[in-house]
Amino acid sequence: xxxxxxxxxxxVEAATRFAHRxxxxxxxxxxxxxxxxxxxxxxxxxxxxxxxxxYPTPAxxxxxxxxxxxxxxAHRPHGPRD
Amino acid sequence: MGAVAPPLQSTDxxxxxxxxxxxxxxxxxxxxxxxxxLLIGRRALVxxxxxxxxxxxxxxxxxxxxxxxxxxxxxxxxEPNRGPNDARRSGRYVLENDExxxxxxxxxxxxxxxxxxxxxxxxxxxVSVDIGAARVSIPSIDDLILTKRIAARPKDAEDIRLxxxxxxxxxx
Numbered sequence: 001x002x003x004x005x006x007x008x009x010x011x012v013e014a015a016t017r018f019a020h021r022x023x024x025x026x027x028x029x030x031x032x033x034x035x036x037x038x039x040x041x042x043x044x045x046x047x048x049x050x051x052x053x054x055y056p057t058p059a060x061x062x063x064x065x066x067x068x069x070x071x072x073x074a075h076r077p078h079g080p081r082d
Numbered sequence: 083m084g085a086v087a088p089p090l091q092s093t094d095x096x097x098x099x100x101x102x103x104x105x106x107x108x109x110x111x112x113x114x115x116x117x118x119x120l121l122i123g124r125r126a127l128v129x130x131x132x133x134x135x136x137x138x139x140x141x142x143x144x145x146x147x148x149x150x151x152x153x154x155x156x157x158x159x160x161e162p163n164r165g166p167n168d169a170r171r172s173g174r175y176v177l178e179n180d181e182x183x184x185x186x187x188x189x190x191x192x193x194x195x196x197x198x199x200x201x202x203x204x205x206x207x208x209v210s211v212d213i214g215a216a217r218v219s220i221p222s223i224d225d226l227i228l229t230k231r232i233a234a235r236p237k238d239a240e241d242i243r244l245x246x247x248x249x250x251x252x253x254x
Contacts, residue, residue: 019235019236019237020235021235021236022194022233022234022235023194023234023235023236023239024194025194025195025196025234027239028194028195028231028234028238028239029195031236031239031240031242031243032239032242032243032246034243036243036247041247041250044244044247045247045250045251047133048131048132048133048247048248048251049251050133051131051132051133052131057212057214058128058129058211058212058213058218059106059212059213059214061128061129061131061133062105062125062128062129062213063105064128064133065125065128065133065134065135065136066103066105068133068135069135069136069137072135073137
């Protein structure tokens with residue numbers, strides 16, 4: 001597999017600023033009100049069912065979230081915290 | 083909804099572990115301190131059943147309870163980044179070491195579309211959740227959605243959509 005160069009720190013900062021910007025009321029409403037396809041709805045509901053069945057207690061879910069984040073950070077080159 | 087964490091393969095649970103921070107003991111210490119602290123942010127979504135990716139802990143704390151929370155956090159080597167009075171003035175502070183805990187300290191905040199969200203209202207409608215031996219207070223789903231409308235970042239919009247689906251799942 002070909003190694004791709006890492007983005008510059010300024011590019012990462014710019015992307016972070018963009019991702020963390022505060023939306024206008026109109027933008028937020030547009031996001032929230034965007035139609036949900038039946039496939040998307042079913043996918044999310046399936047994921048919720050899987051998660052709650054696989055990790056039935058809140059403690060299980062929180063432990064999963066910590067493992068999941070650790071796995072994610074172990075595989076990313078760099079970047080800000082969520 | 084790309085922020086949803088992918089399912090772990092069954093073998094991953096034995097390989098990848100989070101840091102040594104004892105989350106349940108930390109929640110127990112908060113409960114024992116008597117501080118009025120609401121777990122908000124994505125960690126609250128995880129508690130409710132949404133598998134989202136998150137790094138930090140977010141709490142909304144009653145402004146009178148900063149000292150109590152800081153005292154509860156001290157055994158975990160979590161240090162506040164500013165003093166209580168400064169935190170009250172600025173409306174937020176951070177407890178951190180290897181962990182990062184954002185603490186909102188404010189009587190009320192306003193959503194991006196101008197709705198006032200009062201801590202006391204959220205606290206009165208809070209839900210207590212058992213986390214192992216600890217109990218954690220989180221806002222109701224509708225109130226969590228309101229808190230997401232305060233920050234109003236793209237990921238908050240995504241989370242609102244997920245919370246709406248979670249409500250649907252509960253209605254089934």
